[in-house]
Amino acid sequence: MLPWLSEHPTRFPPVATALRDPDGLLAAGGALSPGWLLAAYRRGIFPWYSDDQPILWWSPDPRMVLFPEALKVRRSLAKRLRHGGFTVTADRAFDAVMSACAAPRQGQPGTWITDEMREAYGRLHALGAAHSVEVWHQGRLAGGLYGVALGPVFFGESMFTRVPDASKVALVHLARTMAAAGGRLIDCQMHTPHLASLGARDIARAEFIGYLEEWLGKPPPVEPDGVCFTPACWSFAALGELGEGPQ
Numbered sequence: 301m302l303p304w305l306s307e308h309p310t311r312f313p314p315v316a317t318a319l320r321d322p323d324g325l326l327a328a329g330g331a332l333s334p335g336w337l338l339a340a341y342r343r344g345i346f347p348w349y350s351d352d353q354p355i356l357w358w359s360p361d362p363r364m365v366l367f368p369e370a371l372k373v374r375r376s377l378a379k380r381l382r383h384g385g386f387t388v389t390a391d392r393a394f395d396a397v398m399s400a401c402a403a404p405r406q407g408q409p410g411t412w413i414t415d416e417m418r419e420a421y422g423r424l425h426a427l428g429a430a431h432s433v434e435v436w437h438q439g440r441l442a443g444g445l446y447g448v449a450l451g452p453v454f455f456g457e458s459m460f461t462r463v464p465d466a467s468k469v470a471l472v473h474l475a476r477t478m479a480a481a482g483g484r485l486i487d488c489q490m491h492t493p494h495l496a497s498l499g500a501r502d503i504a505r506a507e508f509i510g511y512l513e514e515w516l517g518k519p520p521p522v523e524p525d526g527v528c529f530t531p532a533c534w535s536f537a538a539l540g541e542l543g544e545g546p547q
Contacts, residue, residue, distance in 0.1 A: 305329035324360030332420035361505035449532035481534035
């Protein structure tokens with residue numbers, strides 16, 4: 301039976317108890333407060349559910365990750381980076397990036413980025429834990445991504461593109477900035493051929509959790525009251541050094 305989490309205290313079951321089918325489903329309930337979300341990420345857990353469902357928490361096995369130094373930039377993408385006319389910024393349009401990521405996509409009847417999720421990650425952004433990377437083209441938002449940054453880890457949540465390769469440009473700038481400043485890992489959550497083509501690969505959940513415990517510390521069984529987190533070890537402002545973006 302799937303564990304049901306009460307809103308208090310902030311406590312998750314061990315990730316090893318997650319279901320195999322569907323892969324990684326761990327628990328339901330809890331809350332989307334900053335305390336719950338930050339506790340989840342440092343344990344290798346993330347929320348993913350639809351409007352007609354309770355909050356569902358996941359920790360799949362295997363886990364797709366991208367080590368920044370393993371980023372693959374094919375010749376065509378390198379050309380787009382040099383000559384595509386893109387400007388990259390960070391944390392300039394967090395709400396707009398989330399809104400674009402939540403927009404319906406071809407072949408998908410709805411979105412898991414509900415209004416409740418947007419409000420929750422907006423609170424994390426205000427605290428300095430959630431961040432966006434924006435890619436601008438001809439003065440308009442052309443693509444981007446958002447996620448949560450803790451220490452040397454970026455937990456990617458979603459990305460979008462309106463101009464070919466714009467989301468890849470965002471990821472390349474993020475990975476290169478992390479690699480230059482001690483960033484160790486980008487969590488991609490689940491396998492996609494798109495991310496695999498950029499150098500992401502699957503690792504065992506136990507290995508992923510081991511990295512988190514090494515870099516973020518082993519979490520307590522129950523989270524204390526209040527919100528405390530380790531900020532990113534790199535500067536998101538550095539992503540904006542290539543341009544100022546639209547005013």
